[in-house]
Amino acid sequence: xxxxxxxxxxxxxxxxxxxxxxxxxxxxxxxxxxxxxxxxxxxxxxxxxxxxxxxxxxxxxxxxxxxxxxxxxxxxxxxxxxxxxxxxxxxxxxxxxxxxxxxxxxxxxxxxxxxxxxxxxxxxxxxxxxxxxxxxxxxxxxxxxxxxxxxxxxxxxxx
Amino acid sequence: xxxxxxxxxxxxxxxxxxxxxxxxxxxxxxxxxxxxxxxxxxxxxxxxxxxxxxxxxxxxxxxxxxxxxxxxxxxxxxxxxxxxxxxxxxxxxxxxxxxxxxxxxxxxxxxxxxxxxxxxxxxxxxxxxxxxxxxxxxxxxxxxxxxxxx
Numbered sequence: 001x002x003x004x005x006x007x008x009x010x011x012x013x014x015x016x017x018x019x020x021x022x023x024x025x026x027x028x029x030x031x032x033x034x035x036x037x038x039x040x041x042x043x044x045x046x047x048x049x050x051x052x053x054x055x056x057x058x059x060x061x062x063x064x065x066x067x068x069x070x071x072x073x074x075x076x077x078x079x080x081x082x083x084x085x086x087x088x089x090x091x092x093x094x095x096x097x098x099x100x101x102x103x104x105x106x107x108x109x110x111x112x113x114x115x116x117x118x119x120x121x122x123x124x125x126x127x128x129x130x131x132x133x134x135x136x137x138x139x140x141x142x143x144x145x146x147x148x149x150x151x152x153x154x155x156x157x158x159x
Numbered sequence: 160x161x162x163x164x165x166x167x168x169x170x171x172x173x174x175x176x177x178x179x180x181x182x183x184x185x186x187x188x189x190x191x192x193x194x195x196x197x198x199x200x201x202x203x204x205x206x207x208x209x210x211x212x213x214x215x216x217x218x219x220x221x222x223x224x225x226x227x228x229x230x231x232x233x234x235x236x237x238x239x240x241x242x243x244x245x246x247x248x249x250x251x252x253x254x255x256x257x258x259x260x261x262x263x264x265x266x267x268x269x270x271x272x273x274x275x276x277x278x279x280x281x282x283x284x285x286x287x288x289x290x291x292x293x294x295x296x297x298x299x300x301x302x303x304x305x306x307x308x309x
Contacts, residue, residue: 073231111284
């Protein structure tokens with residue numbers, strides 16, 4: 001559990017620099033130096049007058065199982081939004097006018113699809129359903145161009 | 160737990176970009192990049208066949224509005240899944256906006272966009288056709304900083 005800074009909220013009052021025992025809050029890029037930040041310390045979070053600092057957690061809770069019928073309904077919506085995104089993306093490419101609108105629709109459909117994915121069990125990268133999906137994807141080893149090493153690294157990193 | 164058939168490549172691309180964004184928010188840039196790579200693989204393996212027109216969107220929008228969101232909403236309500244209900248509430252409003260924009264575009268053509276910019280809310284997908292970025296998303300209340308200019 002370490003601190004992070006929302007640079008858009010930071011008012012540069014620098015109280016975090018005063019209170020940080022290790023200097024983790026004082027960096028040239030405005031981000032907290034995680035290698036120096038003390039696990040669970042939170043002094044800077046409490047000291048910041050503009051609420052620009054917050055804690056990022058390393059561990060996340062196990063979520064209750066999702067209802068099968070809700071997941072199935074959201075999976076259907078996910079597939080529908082993806083088809084619309086692909087139509088929008090094809091329209092944005094084909095140069096027959098309205099490309100910008102098609103691009104906006106494709107972008108919007110991607111956001112809608114991602115939201116369905118999130119509520120249909122893929123909210124947490126550390127969640128068991130994400131892990132199951134990644135494990136299933138290992139079976140695609142050998143498909144032309146399939147980056148199986150990426151899946152293996154994710155399974156390793158998201159323990 | 161068994162749900163249904165495997166996801167399409169297009170759906171896997173969206174699942175992976177969603178997880179990539181989640182990793183970014185958790186300050187895990189390495190994992191975010193890896194999910195991004197997977198998403199790119201699935202995106203290039205997905206696509207539509209043959210010529211397309213804006214009219215091709217109509218059937219999907221009608222099906223989502225009249226059936227897809229209705230089924231999801233009633234089940235989410237029944238079991239009290241308020242997260243799913245939130246997704247459905249925003250999604251059906253944004254889908255209605257798609258319909259309205261496409262209807263107007265069919266009538267007015269490119270004059271609909273003249274002198275305006277297009278902005279998409281990264282939180283809910285709301286599309287604004289306006290000169291300036293909205294201060295607040297009318298659907299999900301995200302601030303101006305959450306909008307992307309197309």
